[in-house]
Amino acid sequence: MNRVYNFSAGPSMLPLPVLEKAASELVNYGESGMSVMEMSHRSPVYDAIIKNAEAKLRELMNIPDNYKVLFLQGGASTQFSAVPLNLIGRTGKADYIVSGQFSGKAFKEAQKMGYDVKCIATSKDTNFDRIPTVTKDMIRGDTAYLHICFNNTIYGTKYPEIPDTGDVPLVADMSSCIISEPVDVSKFGVIYAGAQKNMAPAGLTVVIVRDDLLEYCDPKAPTMLEWKTMAENGSMYNTPPCYPIYIAGLVYEWILGIGGLEEMKRRNVEKAELLYNYLDSQSYYIAPVLKSSRSMMNVTFVTGDAELDSKFAKDASKAGLVNLKGHRSVGGMRASIYNAMPKEGVAALVKFMDEFAKANPKA
Numbered sequence: 001m002n003r004v005y006n007f008s009a010g011p012s013m014l015p016l017p018v019l020e021k022a023a024s025e026l027v028n029y030g031e032s033g034m035s036v037m038e039m040s041h042r043s044p045v046y047d048a049i050i051k052n053a054e055a056k057l058r059e060l061m062n063i064p065d066n067y068k069v070l071f072l073q074g075g076a077s078t079q080f081s082a083v084p085l086n087l088i089g090r091t092g093k094a095d096y097i098v099s100g101q102f103s104g105k106a107f108k109e110a111q112k113m114g115y116d117v118k119c120i121a122t123s124k125d126t127n128f129d130r131i132p133t134v135t136k137d138m139i140r141g142d143t144a145y146l147h148i149c150f151n152n153t154i155y156g157t158k159y160p161e162i163p164d165t166g167d168v169p170l171v172a173d174m175s176s177c178i179i180s181e182p183v184d185v186s187k188f189g190v191i192y193a194g195a196q197k198n199m200a201p202a203g204l205t206v207v208i209v210r211d212d213l214l215e216y217c218d219p220k221a222p223t224m225l226e227w228k229t230m231a232e233n234g235s236m237y238n239t240p241p242c243y244p245i246y247i248a249g250l251v252y253e254w255i256l257g258i259g260g261l262e263e264m265k266r267r268n269v270e271k272a273e274l275l276y277n278y279l280d281s282q283s284y285y286i287a288p289v290l291k292s293s294r295s296m297m298n299v300t301f302v303t304g305d306a307e308l309d310s311k312f313a314k315d316a317s318k319a320g321l322v323n324l325k326g327h328r329s330v331g332g333m334r335a336s337i338y339n340a341m342p343k344e345g346v347a348a349l350v351k352f353m354d355e356f357a358k359a360n361p362k363a
């Protein structure tokens with residue numbers, strides 16, 4: 001069977017050249033005589049792999065020197081606990097914006113610890129079809145940080161710009177948009193992301209943290225969740241997710257090779273426009289997200305008829321366009337068009353959508 005166009009929200013497509021390179025090195029990496037999967041994480045050859053991955057990510061995202069890059073395990077969801085544990089000590093309070101399911105989970109996790117946590121804005125009452133408007137005066141002046149989810153994977157929304165928090169550190173879950181376009185890292189206190197959307201196979205979580213924010217960890221925090229301990233040990237306090245880190249390094253090199261994040265953005269904008277322009281040009285499908293909040297990575301749409309939605313996903317699969325079913329909590333369809341999705345995949349989807357609409361008129 002040929003490779004399909006995989007619109008999965010995560011784990012998701014990886015760039016074919018990366019998979020091919022990994023395959024060519026699978027059983028014998030360089031001169032090592034073994035697979036990366038079989039190596040000691042303390043060996044010189046693996047040390048070069050993790051250092052290269054970090055260096056390439058720093059180059060790609062233009063990460064300032066006063067930020068640490070951590071390669072961790074536990075997924076973005078573990079960071080929902082790690083963020084309050086590491087930062088609450090700054091002032092004892094934390095503010096959150098709830099713009100979807102993951103930011104809601106992050107908020108609940110901080111609440112669960114009994115800290116003074118406040119949701120300062122939410123778009124729940126419009127079923128998360130937009131990013132809530134936030135002005136600086138809504139943020140508590142003495143909050144330890146403001147937490148946001150920069151791209152809402154399930155609903156298909158994204159912050160149109162980075163909120164201005166003044167001196168308050170901004171913490172962003174960027175699991176589903178990291179390295180899709182350039183971002184000014186210096187505007188954030190912390191950026192974190194599960195790797196399985198845009199960077200690597202599942203098992204790796206990347207945390208980028210400004211080094212002055214490493215000093216506030218709750219002394220009761222589990223050692224494994226202390227960013228400072230992980231930073232001081234070069235992400236090797238324990239065994240890191242060795243193989244996903246190696247793949248992440250290859251993915252960073254692939255993006256640098258095509259021209260970096262400016263070129264990545266150009267390609268992603270082109271793909272997203274192809275799909276949104278089609279959605280805006282017809283009336284069979286409805287795109288529920290407010291235009292100003294649209295995500296470039298996750299595009300949601302519905303027919304308005306649950307049976308047609310379900311038929312759509314099934315028929316699309318048969319045509320080699322897989323994983324288009326929306327998240328189980330919202331239904332409809334979702335096309336995740338991360339970095340590795342080629343333009344041809346999106347063009348094939350648009351063509352399929354048009355044919356499906358003609359072949360399946362609404363009652």
Ligand SMILES: *Cc1c(COP(=O)(O)O)cnc(C)c1O
Pocket residue numbers: 010074075076077078102149151152153173174175176194195197
């Ligand atoms: C997928 C996702 C998560 C959950 O990630 P895990 O690695 O499964 O814990 C959290 N936040 C966002 C924005 C996501 O897209």
